[in-house]
Amino acid sequence: MPEPTSEEIAGLIRPGRVHRRVYADPAIFEIEMERIFGHAWIYVGHESQVRAPGDFVRTRIGRRPMVMVRHEDGSIRVIHNQCAHRGAMVVAKESGNAKRFECCYHGWTYATDGRLVHVPLRHGYPAHFDPDDPGTAMVAAPRVDSYRGFVFASLAADGPPLADFLGYMTTSFDDMVDRSPDDEIEVAGGVFRHAYDGNWKLYLENLCDAAHPIFVHRSSIDAARAQDDTVHTTGAGEIAVRQMRQNGAPPEFWRERVGIWTYPGGHAFLGDYHDDEKLVAASGDPAFAEYLAALEAKKGTEETRRIMEVMRWNSNVWPNLSFMSQFRQLRVVHPVAVDRTEVHTYAFRLKGAPARMFEDTIAFANVTNGTGSPVLTDDLETYGRIGTGVTSQGAEWIEIGRGYETDRPDGKGGVEGVDSTSEVYIRNMYDAWLGFMAAP
Ligand code: FES
Numbered sequence: 119m120p121e122p123t124s125e126e127i128a129g130l131i132r133p134g135r136v137h138r139r140v141y142a143d144p145a146i147f148e149i150e151m152e153r154i155f156g157h158a159w160i161y162v163g164h165e166s167q168v169r170a171p172g173d174f175v176r177t178r179i180g181r182r183p184m185v186m187v188r189h190e191d192g193s194i195r196v197i198h199n200q201c202a203h204r205g206a207m208v209v210a211k212e213s214g215n216a217k218r219f220e221c222c223y224h225g226w227t228y229a230t231d232g233r234l235v236h237v238p239l240r241h242g243y244p245a246h247f248d249p250d251d252p253g254t255a256m257v258a259a260p261r262v263d264s265y266r267g268f269v270f271a272s273l274a275a276d277g278p279p280l281a282d283f284l285g286y287m288t289t290s291f292d293d294m295v296d297r298s299p300d301d302e303i304e305v306a307g308g309v310f311r312h313a314y315d316g317n318w319k320l321y322l323e324n325l326c327d328a329a330h331p332i333f334v335h336r337s338s339i340d341a342a343r344a345q346d347d348t349v350h351t352t353g354a355g356e357i358a359v360r361q362m363r364q365n366g367a368p369p370e371f372w373r374e375r376v377g378i379w380t381y382p383g384g385h386a387f388l389g390d391y392h393d394d395e396k397l398v399a400a401s402g403d404p405a406f407a408e409y410l411a412a413l414e415a416k417k418g419t420e421e422t423r424r425i426m427e428v429m430r431w432n433s434n435v436w437p438n439l440s441f442m443s444q445f446r447q448l449r450v451v452h453p454v455a456v457d458r459t460e461v462h463t464y465a466f467r468l469k470g471a472p473a474r475m476f477e478d479t480i481a482f483a484n485v486t487n488g489t490g491s492p493v494l495t496d497d498l499e500t501y502g503r504i505g506t507g508v509t510s511q512g513a514e515w516i517e518i519g520r521g522y523e524t525d526r527p528d529g530k531g532g533v534e535g536v537d538s539t540s541e542v543y544i545r546n547m548y549d550a551w552l553g554f555m556a557a558p
């Protein structure tokens with residue numbers, strides 16, 4: 119089948135609707151990998167994962183295997199994880215420290231900026247072989263940049279700078295880092311990995327979806343409501359019960375108290391939907407009081423109040439990142455195939471905060487992102503059902519029109535939903551999608 123033209127692709131999006139092919143057609147997926155993941159700024163990792171020269175971590179840009187590494191000059195490089203000899207993946211360990219990367223197959227060896235520095239059995243190669251040719255390297259991504267420790271790379275040599283790409287969303291990264299008394303956060307603990315049989319776009323579409331918890335997470339809401347308050351009074355159990363109960367907040371609450379904001383580039387954040395003094399603001403919790411004191415000691419009362427008044431739940435940075443500052447969680451979306459997606463989830467420690475804060479971070483990670491999570495399992499089931507549903511010959515057009523007639527400018531260059539259950543953030547992602555997919 120011929121590749122769909124830009125006009126055909128543009129025709130797949132209508133006001134408040136999207137054609138099901140966008141989630142099901144392998145040809146569209148291939149074009150997305152090329153035009154979106156081959157051009158946009160893609161989140162690849164956090165600086166704290168590669169602190170010292172030689173520190174590396176495997177990552178991906180779209181489906182492409184990459185390595186993020188701290189080079190000996192202190193800069194962070196993102197290089198293709200491919201040997202220039204016969205194409206083997208050079209770095210097999212998930213993370214570590216290395217002076218050089220040596221390919222397992224015939225021993226070609228690369229510096230941490232990807233330059234080929236040693237070729238064994240050199241005498242056997244033909245005259246045209248030039249080890250100094252930049253093509254015989256672990257080729258570097260042409261652009262790498264970071265914002266407050268969050269590292270992005272682009273496979274396109276040209277395009278808007280990272281700061282322009284992030285736009286107003288820099289304030290969400292600020293919120294994540296400002297919460298550290300020392301203005302520094304670090305990836306800590308392990309990685310949760312999960313996968314589902316559905317399209318990659320479904321993931322960010324769900325993370326700001328305020329209309330789904332009461333349906334998708336019904337069983338855990340009912341269980342949490344039935345739970346006696348005296349059973350779980352600390353730690354993961356308490357966080358789980360409070361979180362699950364709040365997922366069942368009534369429609370008026372989502373309409374009047376939460377909010378959804380979207381910004382150019384496909385980005386968005388959902389307002390925090392918790393007013394629970396033990397869960398987020400945690401004013402009733404001694405560890406949180408200790409944390410606030412540490413923050414005030416470093417930043418003063420005014421600034422601490424300003425930081426605490428930022429109430430955001432998930433911040434989506436299109437196309438592949440979502441993070442949440444209240445409990446320091448970050449999720450990275452890795453497309454695998456049109457109907458297969460992997461997600462890697464990380465937790466962060468706030469430097470200068472009491473240890474109990476990180477315990478709560480891990481407790482929350484287990485509740486929401488762990489393999490035994492009572493909510494993640496529900497969401498994964500839903501992504502799989504969508505993955506199956508969109509392959510049918512049923513309704514051709516998928517409805518993404520909630521809030522279409524009431525969304526309004528937010529005065530900061532974005533558009534907000536009057537009701538947090540507006541699907542404005544999905545329409546906003548498709549504006550960005552069209553910008554890459556159907557540009558002339
Ligand atoms: S494939 Fe890497 S050295 Fe041969």
Ligand SMILES: [Fe+2]
Pocket residue numbers: 324330331334335493497
């Ligand atoms: Fe959910």
